Amino acid sequence: MLIVQKYGGTSVGTLERIDEVAKRVIENKKAGNDLVVVVSAMSGVTNQLIEYAEYFAKNAPQDRDMDMLLSSGERVTSALLSIALNAKGYPAISLSGRGAGITTDTSATKARIKSIDTKNIDEALKDGKIVVIAGFQGVNEHGQVTTLGRGGSDLSAVAIAGALKADLCEIYTDVDGVYTTDPRIEPNAKKLEKISYDEMLELASMGAKVLQNRSVELAKKLNVNLVTRSSFNHNEGTLITGEENMTNMEDVVISGIALDKNQARVTMRSVLDRPGTSAEIFKALADKNINVDMIIQNAGQKDGTTNLGFTVPQNEVDSARAVVEKYASSVEFDSDVVKVSIVGVGMKSHSGVASVAFSTLAAEGINIEMISTSEIKISIIVAAKYGELAVRALHKAYKLDA
Amino acid sequence: MLIVQKYGGTSVGTLERIDEVAKRVIENKKAGNDLVVVVSAMSGVTNQLIEYAEYFAKNAPQDRDMDMLLSSGERVTSALLSIALNAKGYPAISLSGRGAGITTDTSATKARIKSIDTKNIDEALKDGKIVVIAGFQGVNEHGQVTTLGRGGSDLSAVAIAGALKADLCEIYTDVDGVYTTDPRIEPNAKKLEKISYDEMLELASMGAKVLQNRSVELAKKLNVNLVTRSSFNHNEGTLITGEENMTNMEDVVISGIALDKNQARVTMRSVLDRPGTSAEIFKALADKNINVDMIIQNAGQKDGTTNLGFTVPQNEVDSARAVVEKYASSVEFDSDVVKVSIVGVGMKSHSGVASVAFSTLAAEGINIEMISTSEIKISIIVAAKYGELAVRALHKAYKLDA
Numbered sequence: 001m002l003i004v005q006k007y008g009g010t011s012v013g014t015l016e017r018i019d020e021v022a023k024r025v026i027e028n029k030k031a032g033n034d035l036v037v038v039v040s041a042m043s044g045v046t047n048q049l050i051e052y053a054e055y056f057a058k059n060a061p062q063d064r065d066m067d068m069l070l071s072s073g074e075r076v077t078s079a080l081l082s083i084a085l086n087a088k089g090y091p092a093i094s095l096s097g098r099g100a101g102i103t104t105d106t107s108a109t110k111a112r113i114k115s116i117d118t119k120n121i122d123e124a125l126k127d128g129k130i131v132v133i134a135g136f137q138g139v140n141e142h143g144q145v146t147t148l149g150r151g152g153s154d155l156s157a158v159a160i161a162g163a164l165k166a167d168l169c170e171i172y173t174d175v176d177g178v179y180t181t182d183p184r185i186e187p188n189a190k191k192l193e194k195i196s197y198d199e200m201l202e203l204a205s206m207g208a209k210v211l212q213n214r215s216v217e218l219a220k221k222l223n224v225n226l227v228t229r230s231s232f233n234h235n236e237g238t239l240i241t242g243e244e245n246m247t248n249m250e251d252v253v254i255s256g257i258a259l260d261k262n263q264a265r266v267t268m269r270s271v272l273d274r275p276g277t278s279a280e281i282f283k284a285l286a287d288k289n290i291n292v293d294m295i296i297q298n299a300g301q302k303d304g305t306t307n308l309g310f311t312v313p314q315n316e317v318d319s320a321r322a323v324v325e326k327y328a329s330s331v332e333f334d335s336d337v338v339k340v341s342i343v344g345v346g347m348k349s350h351s352g353v354a355s356v357a358f359s360t361l362a363a364e365g366i367n368i369e370m371i372s373t374s375e376i377k378i379s380i381i382v383a384a385k386y387g388e389l390a391v392r393a394l395h396k397a398y399k400l401d402a
Numbered sequence: 403m404l405i406v407q408k409y410g411g412t413s414v415g416t417l418e419r420i421d422e423v424a425k426r427v428i429e430n431k432k433a434g435n436d437l438v439v440v441v442s443a444m445s446g447v448t449n450q451l452i453e454y455a456e457y458f459a460k461n462a463p464q465d466r467d468m469d470m471l472l473s474s475g476e477r478v479t480s481a482l483l484s485i486a487l488n489a490k491g492y493p494a495i496s497l498s499g500r501g502a503g504i505t506t507d508t509s510a511t512k513a514r515i516k517s518i519d520t521k522n523i524d525e526a527l528k529d530g531k532i533v534v535i536a537g538f539q540g541v542n543e544h545g546q547v548t549t550l551g552r553g554g555s556d557l558s559a560v561a562i563a564g565a566l567k568a569d570l571c572e573i574y575t576d577v578d579g580v581y582t583t584d585p586r587i588e589p590n591a592k593k594l595e596k597i598s599y600d601e602m603l604e605l606a607s608m609g610a611k612v613l614q615n616r617s618v619e620l621a622k623k624l625n626v627n628l629v630t631r632s633s634f635n636h637n638e639g640t641l642i643t644g645e646e647n648m649t650n651m652e653d654v655v656i657s658g659i660a661l662d663k664n665q666a667r668v669t670m671r672s673v674l675d676r677p678g679t680s681a682e683i684f685k686a687l688a689d690k691n692i693n694v695d696m697i698i699q700n701a702g703q704k705d706g707t708t709n710l711g712f713t714v715p716q717n718e719v720d721s722a723r724a725v726v727e728k729y730a731s732s733v734e735f736d737s738d739v740v741k742v743s744i745v746g747v748g749m750k751s752h753s754g755v756a757s758v759a760f761s762t763l764a765a766e767g768i769n770i771e772m773i774s775t776s777e778i779k780i781s782i783i784v785a786a787k788y789g790e791l792a793v794r795a796l797h798k799a800y801k802l803d804a
Contacts, residue, residue, distance in 0.1 A: 015454060015457045015458075018458075019457075019458065022458075049478065052417060052478075052482055053481075053482065053485050055417045055421075056417075056420075056421065056424075056482065056485045056486040056489045057485055057486075057488070057489035060485075061485060061488065061489075063488075064495065064496065065481045065482075065484040065485045065488070065494075065495070065496050066481070066485070068477055068480065068481040068484075068496045068498065068536075069477070069478055069481035069482065069485070071477075072474040072475075072477045072478050072481075073474075075470055075471075075473075075474045075477075076451065076454075076471055076474050078470065079455075079467045079468070079470040079471035079474075080454055080455065080458065080467075080471065082467045082470075083455050083458045083459055083462075083463060083467045083468070083471070084458035084459075086459070086463065086465075086467070087458045087459035087463075092467075093466065093467075094466065094467050094470045096470065096547070098545075099545070099546065134470075143500075143501070144501065145498070
């Protein structure tokens with residue numbers, strides 16, 4: 001098999017940890033696999049470099065200099081891992097993003113990958129070498145180093161796996177995989193063996209921070225079989241793959257319950273109910289880069305107005321307030337809420353999923369303040385104090401602890 | 403003027419120091435100059451990276467991985483200085499060795515510069531930008547990062563100054579310039595205003611470690627006017643230039659006195675005095691990479707043998723012993739010696755320089771154990787205990803304190 005492995009910051013956080021990673025890579029090599037290993041900066045390094053920059057510029061600039069600065073962390077780790085592998089008798093070579101053939105657009109500090117020329121990787125693999133690649137970076141059409149933004153090393157790994165048509169792309173972090181819900185809230189949470197790209201996208205955007213959405217979206221697009229697992233043990237991880245690869249899909253209705261404590265509810269009262277008003281409001285919010293999540297608009301009232309509800313991240317409440325106040329007679333902001341989401345591709349073909357949620361929450365005396373549904377997700381806003389109770393009750397109701 | 407400045411590790415050793423460097427660069431920019439600034443890694447960083455590598459491989463490898471590893475330090479400094487300059491309102495851009503167009507040969511960890519394509523530098527200068535370049539590195543014909551070995555950032559600066567035909571190449575360190583002798587030995591040592599390339603080469607090889615010889619040799623070859631000065635004050639430094647630029651050369655007979663405590667004297671007795679023997683011995687030493695410095699061979703004795711004396715660095719005594727023992731009836735090694743060197747281009751046209759040295763040392767009761775002379779240098783081996791006394795006496799005798 002050709003395996004792309006990616007090790008995150010905590011997995012390579014110390015020299016001892018890098019040594020452990022080297023041993024694990026060698027185990028995989030010994031088992032007869034070809035290995036391409038993408039590494040992050042040692043944990044803390046990137047933040048330290050940002051602090052350095054902020055010593056000079058209060059807000060770290062988003063330019064070529066930051067690309068040059070931040071890309072250095074991953075280069076160090078890739079060199080060290082390659083040195084470790086060579087020292088253990090396993091020929092390896094370290095490549096920068098440029099060396100790995102990763103071409104990006106010209107955006108500074110958050111470039112997007114355009115293409116990968118795998119020539120250098122192919123050659124090294126043909127020579128029997130383990131290829132170690134500095135994640136998080138590429139090179140633009142002007143030959144300048146670029147960086148890919150937060151989660152960039154995952155993106156590097158997925159893109160390389162796609163370009164190489166690798167059998168597997170393993171993302172190593174300090175967690176075992178994707179759980180049915182946060183085990184700190186529900187000790188009976190189970191690790192999922194498999195989950196579809198779409199389910200993962202819904203879970204990730206709601207606080208299950210194993211993988212960033214950009215990486216899952218890219219994996220879906222390139223049809224890369226992603227595995228998230230821990231570098232601190234040898235437990236099996238969770239395979240994130242296409243729905244077509246999900247066996248027994250009919251049986252699995254719900255994959256997980258997510259809790260997002262970062263949302264605030266906005267209620268706009270007596271908004272003029274005529275075509276284009278909502279569009280105008282949400283365009284104004286988008287222009288200020290405010291991330292609107294759930295949107296609820298009820299049927300209009302007799303006085304020609306309507307109430308409009310939506311959620312925004314809590315730290316964007318003030319910006320949102322400035323934008324929307326002129327559109328309503330009054331606007332209420334409530335940060336004392338949480339969003340509980342029920343996710344599962346099985347939902348598509350099963351009725352009654354929503355009614356289980358309603359009856360479960362009712363039985364616990366939890367009032368539903370907002371609700372929105374999609375094909376594979378039901379999201380519910382409840383008072384913050386009920387958040388964890390709601391997660392545990394729903395986890396049990398959908399038999400996720402079975 | 404177009405000025406290339408190079409700041410060494412202690413000059414950029416902390417964020418505060420980098421800020422000071424930014425201010426100094428801006429002073430020069432405000433004065434109407436075009437500025438290209440080459441930076442080293444922050445002091446300690448390169449050694450730390452080497453220690454990291456040695457955690458995995460007892461002797462840090464000399465390969466591509468080390469190039470990748472070590473080149474990161476200078477990249478960080480260049481990005482930070484550029485960020486600092488931009489934040490202060492002076493447009494700047496950071497370039498890696500590759501970005502600066504520095505092409506080297508393919509040797510890992512000690513590459514030699516082959517050529518410089520100044521296109522990117524020229525463009526940035528034309529845009530009015532201050533160009534900040536990561537020293538110590540380039541790129542080979544395969545597109546891989548290379549590093550230039552110890553003192554590599556000085557080399558980068560000199561090579562860039564040569565390629566740009568810069569008016570001046572200033573090398574900033576934590577010392578004020580080149581002195582007539584080590585001020586710790588002779589408090590009356592004077593800083594030299596000017597010194598020729600050749601004199602500097604002789605002084606540098608003998609312990610005046612302001613600049614490495616590779617850089618001075620390159621400056622001489624490219625006819626670059628080098629200035630060494632301190633980044634910790636605004637004192638004038640020392641200009642290192644061609645003899646043709648030395649005014650009043652006739653008056654200056656001796657430029658400085660150097661003390662080298664690292665030499666050991668080897669005396670081989672009863673070496674067979676026939677053609678080819680010396681060549682064989684010194685070839686054998688060269689094959690083991692032993693750096694032979696002074697060589698003295700007296701006229702042969704009546705028994706067809708001769709005594710052969712030379713000096714080697716003290717840490718190479720054991721290697722030298724293994725090589726030479728078979729060539730002589732007995733070999734003596736004496737590490738309890740020092741080498742005192744008198745350097746000056748004026749020596750060429752002035753007789754009597756050597757006799758001053760002899761009479762000065764004799765007056766102090768210092769026995770000369772070996773002596774060798776060149777056009778611009780007289781080197782004398784004396785017992786270690788007399789080293790500093792000899793330096794002070796000669797410094798006074800040649801009126802260097804005047």
